[in-house]
Amino acid sequence: MLTVNNLNVTLDDLVLANDMSFALEPGKVNVIIGPNGTGKSTLLKTLFGDIHAKSGAISFDNETLQRKQLSRWRKQFGYMPQDIRLDVELSVLEVVLLGQLNTLGFRLDDSVIEEALSALDKIGLLHLADRQVNKLSGGQCQMILFAQALMRKPKILMLDEPVSALDLHFQHVLLDHLDAQTKEQGWITIMVLHDLNLAAQYADNLLVLKDGKLVANGHPSDILTPSLVKNVYNVNADITKDASGIPFVRTIRNIRGASTSKTTEANHQPKTTEANHQPKTKKITSIAEGII
Numbered sequence: 001m002l003t004v005n006n007l008n009v010t011l012d013d014l015v016l017a018n019d020m021s022f023a024l025e026p027g028k029v030n031v032i033i034g035p036n037g038t039g040k041s042t043l044l045k046t047l048f049g050d051i052h053a054k055s056g057a058i059s060f061d062n063e064t065l066q067r068k069q070l071s072r073w074r075k076q077f078g079y080m081p082q083d084i085r086l087d088v089e090l091s092v093l094e095v096v097l098l099g100q101l102n103t104l105g106f107r108l109d110d111s112v113i114e115e116a117l118s119a120l121d122k123i124g125l126l127h128l129a130d131r132q133v134n135k136l137s138g139g140q141c142q143m144i145l146f147a148q149a150l151m152r153k154p155k156i157l158m159l160d161e162p163v164s165a166l167d168l169h170f171q172h173v174l175l176d177h178l179d180a181q182t183k184e185q186g187w188i189t190i191m192v193l194h195d196l197n198l199a200a201q202y203a204d205n206l207l208v209l210k211d212g213k214l215v216a217n218g219h220p221s222d223i224l225t226p227s228l229v230k231n232v233y234n235v236n237a238d239i240t241k242d243a244s245g246i247p248f249v250r251t252i253r254n255i256r257g258a259s260t261s262k263t264t265e266a267n268h269q270p271k272t273t274e275a276n277h278q279p280k281t282k283k284i285t286s287i288a289e290g291i292i
């Protein structure tokens, strides 16, 4: 079990985690959703120990995250960050093998190479094994980094927008594989997604963030409602459920010039996070007004 208790994270003057508490179970896919700039990546980086919390505790199986034991803490993680550029002169196979960096020796075991090739095969990319990664497309790089994260055999696997560059086919290849492996291996999987319908289909548990606060936490069919979507994104939505109870979100566009547009803009100012930047904006506006 990964537990987060009363977590507070502040960067510069932005409050990115505000008294956040939750517990994540093994064998479950946890999906984090929320508006841009609300602190989703920051939360992953804090769990990984890259960003230090102002207060609160993060624990996994009786071990608590501490600055002086970071390398031991991180060995439990597989982490696929948002940045998918692979600007190195390595082959696809070599990049996937780097997932096992902790265990690699001077001589590579055939079994490790077999494992890396099999990881590529399972996601349909074996034919790329010898290609240079700096010549791949963005989507191909994203899939290769996914194969690398799996090679680590993590206890906790974190993925930051892992399907952002993928076509429909590979979105489902990655997420189906992730779901199956999470359940088979008993991993705690945590991923950030922006697509609410993918989140609804794949999340065993959905964590909804807004302005550094956890505003909802539970199974998508229990918590994904039109009022939640309106509250978090300021977007109107119809939500229906399929035969197995999975919610389907259909967003509704604003009609240009409709009376809601002013309210929409006003409501879309995040209160706790970006609100801290408002004085500078106001200052610039008043300088501009003075010039005009």
Ligand SMILES: Nc1ncnc2c1ncn2[C@@H]1O[C@H](COP(=O)(O)OP(=O)(O)OP(=O)(O)O)[C@@H](O)[C@H]1O
Pocket (backbone or CB within 6 Å): 011, 012, 014, 016, 034, 035, 036, 037, 038, 039, 040, 041, 042, 043
């Ligand atoms: N190291 C840092 N120092 C100061 N501010 C930071 C730092 N890292 C991130 N921020 C700011 O914190 C806020 C939240 O960033 P974060 O990347 O966590 O958002 P996010 O919810 O993942 O957004 P997105 O959906 O756009 O990827 C942003 O305003 C960002 O500029």
